[in-house]
Structures are given as C-alpha cells and as structure tokens.
Amino acid sequence: MKIKYSNILGLSLLIFIILEGLDAFSIRNIPIYWIGVSFLISVFGILYFSGFRISNLNLVNLRNWIIYGILITLVQSLFNDLVLPVYASTSYFQYISLRLLKLVLFLFIIYSFNYLFQKYSFEKIISYLLISCLIISALSLISYFSYLIGYSDFPRNRSGSGGWTQPIERACSILRNYGTFREPSFLAIWTVPFLPYFFYLGKTNKKWYFLSLIPMLSITLSRSLTGYTALFVSAFLIFIVVFLVNKKIELNLIIMLGLFLITTFFSSSLSYQFPPEPKECNISGECVCIAEDKLDELKNSENIPDATFGRFSEISSRGLDAFENTAFLIDYINNEGFSIFGDGFGHSNIVFSYAADEATKKEIDNQIIYRNPGQVVSFNNLYANILMSTGLIGLLWFLYIIIDLLRKLVFTNTKLQPFVLTSLVATLFMLSYQAEELSTHLAIAIAFSLNLSKNAK
DSSP states (O other), X not given: OOOOHHHHHHHHHXXXXXXXXXXXXXXXXXXXXXXXXXXXXXXXXXXXXXTOOOOOSSOHHHHHHHHHHHXXXXXXXXXXXXXXXXXXXXXXXXXHHHHHHHHHHHHXXXXXXXXXXXXXXXXXXXXXXXXXXXXXXXHHHHHHHHXXXXXXXXXXXXXXXXXXXXXXXXXXXXXXXXXXXXXXHHHHHHHGGGHHHHHHHTTTOTHHHHHTHHHHHHHHXXXXXXXXXXXXXXXXXXXXXXXXXXXXXXXXXXXXXXXXXXXXXXXXXXOOBOOOOXXXXXXXXXXXXXXXXXXXXXXXXXXXXXXXXXXXXXXXXXXXXXXXXXXXXXXXXXXXXXXXXXXXXXXXXXXXXXXXXXXXXXXXXXXXXXXXXXXXOOOSOHHHHHHHHHHHHHHHHHXXXXXXXXXXXXXXXXXXXXXXXXXXXXXXXXXXXXXXXXXXXXXXXHHHHHHHHHHHO
C-alpha cells in the first residue's frame, strides 16, 4: 500500500500547532509543547526512513545557517563549563539540547510545508491553519470568562524559568486573557500572524470574516501592546507597499484593522479588575486600588483602548528608558560586546542571566535583593539572541536571508501576497521585542513566501 505522506505530514503539523498553543500545560512535568516537538520530529524521521523526500526549494542558504548555529553551539558547550542558575528547571545538557532541537524543528517545519504546497492549494492549507487558531482562541475565551462567570479555569501547570507558574488573579490588577499560554503576550504573538489569512479566505467565503472575531476578541482581551502594535504597523506598512509597488489597493487589510478596532472598543465592556487586598482598605472599610504611576494606571485601565493605545503613547513619550528590557539589553551589548562567531544558543542566555542578576540587584535594609534571582533570562529579542549566539557573522547571514526573502515577496504580485507579507512582517516585528527563538510562525511565513514566489514565476 502506498503511504500518503502528505496526509500524515499535514495531520501531524496540525496536531503540533495545536499542541504548541497549549503552552501553559504539562504532562508529568513535561511541557505539552515539547511533547508536540518530539512528536513532529519523530513523524518526520519515520517518514524519511520510509522513503519520504522533499526538494530543497532554495533552502540551501537557510539550511547552512542552521548548521552553522548548531556547530557554534556544540563547540561552545563542549569547551565551556557553565553552571545554570539555581531555579533552572533543566540540566545544562538538557537546556542546550532543547535549543538545538528548536533549530532542527524550525527547518523541519519549512521542509514539511514545502512538501504540502506541492500537494495542496494555498487555500486548503490556510483553512487548516486557521482551524488551529480558532481552537486555541476559543479555549482562551473559555479561560477568560471563567473569571467573569465563576467556573474553574484550566489547570495551568507548566512552570516558567523561575520554577513557578504565572499567576492570573492578583489584587488590583486587571484581568488579562492568558488563555492556554503562560503570558498574555505569548497568546497575542501566537495569534496575530493568523489574522490576515482570515481576510484572504473571506474574499471567497464571508464566513471567515465572522470567524475572525474569535481570535480578534482573544487578542484584544490579552491587552498585549506587542500584538496591537505589530498588527497595525504591519497592515498599514504592507497596504502602502502593495499600492506603491503593484499599484493595487488591498481593502481587506483596512477592513481587518477596522473590525479589530470595533472589537477593541466592544471588549472594554468585558473588562474586570481584581479587588484590592484587605490591607489596602482604610478604617472606614473603603478599599481602593492606587496606581504607582500614569503607566500603571493605563495598564490596569478597564478601558482597553486606553490600556493599549494610551499606554503606547505614554511609553513612547518616555523614550527608550520606558522599555526596561530593551534599555538593559543595549547596555549589556555595549558593555560586554559581541564576538565574530558567538557564544552558542542557550549558552549566551546563561551568561546573560548572571549579568541580569548583577544589573538588577538592590540593597534594601542592608540586604541584597535581586529582581529575578536564579532564573534563566530571555533576551526578549530574536536578533539580539542571534547576535550573541552566532556572532556578527550569524546575524548578518540571517538578515541577508530575511531581506532577500522580503525583496522577492514584495515583487510577487498575487492575491495572497499582501496577506503573507502582513503575517511575515508582524512576526518579524514581534520577534524584535517579545520572543527570542526561531518561531513556528516565522517558519510558516518563510515557507509561504518561497512557494508563493516560485508559483508566481
């Protein structure tokens, strides 16, 4: 019997993407995400040994960059002995191995989608991707409304890098939509890249416009400034680029932003602020939540436009210092410098973690207090991570690959092109602030871009 590789691979990818969306959960202390990674790579390996092959489709440069990153990491790990921070949830060997596994996964996802594009139409593949988005978005709304209506939320049992789970219910804080993720921003950066594709499919079937309201509400209730900014910047930028290059007005991008704004204003009616603790009540029994500053007031405003657009305006007016993580990262790179070849993936994070401990320590009542003691700290920036992990060579190489991809995609005049571009640019934007690893969305966008450019020739 002939094995239908496309069916097996397509179903495996769908399962993996859904499992990736269950970021906040573990089974026997193993994060479901890593179970999904192991599952997909195992399926890929089994199919490969069964005779499954995929054409490179101009992936040689990217493949070689991945190999370079793996080699640098292996060399640094073998010849440098570092001790992980005390609250790390893995051993050094496990931590480095997982970083390498993510590099391999990134390449496997691109190869897999390349194969699927040879067997199925763009529309069919997109529809299955959006099914995974709808499932995770619906679960997130179920989680959010559990705090409004009073039923039990999902048992979020995956620990973070500090060894504990992220609390949702905190005195005087506003309720944010964590959904099935460990942080609200993780939910937003996972969901935003899917949104443009709802409006591409909506051109031929109006039901996708209505279905887009589910992930839109999920994003707005997360109150993620990263998600909001990425969506608006990418959509406006691509709208202008498509008009200038292809002399085409893509109204569906504007419709998407208009509908998103309507959802934002509506979602304010679903806001909820947790009550203050008893110690914050005065003698007369009045309990009041007092904001630390204007930024804290906006962040915890029940008006979501204020909490997002107002917060963005306030942060922008304060300059770079308002972005504490970014300011510290720039200082760290200025003080420590960077090498030509880098410190290796994961290894660079450990070095960065000890530097972060020293930079954030304070002396209170003759005691040294650390902000995030003993944790493995993230760069929160993919490009900084690549710079410190693979050096100047690795960063310039990666940027060349991305810029060349964008150049080809910009001059690919197809109906799908504006939506792929919006998804790709939004992903690249979010990876500059909220994440530091090569993401599934970036792999999907690269696969879409390569195949779209190829089919347009």
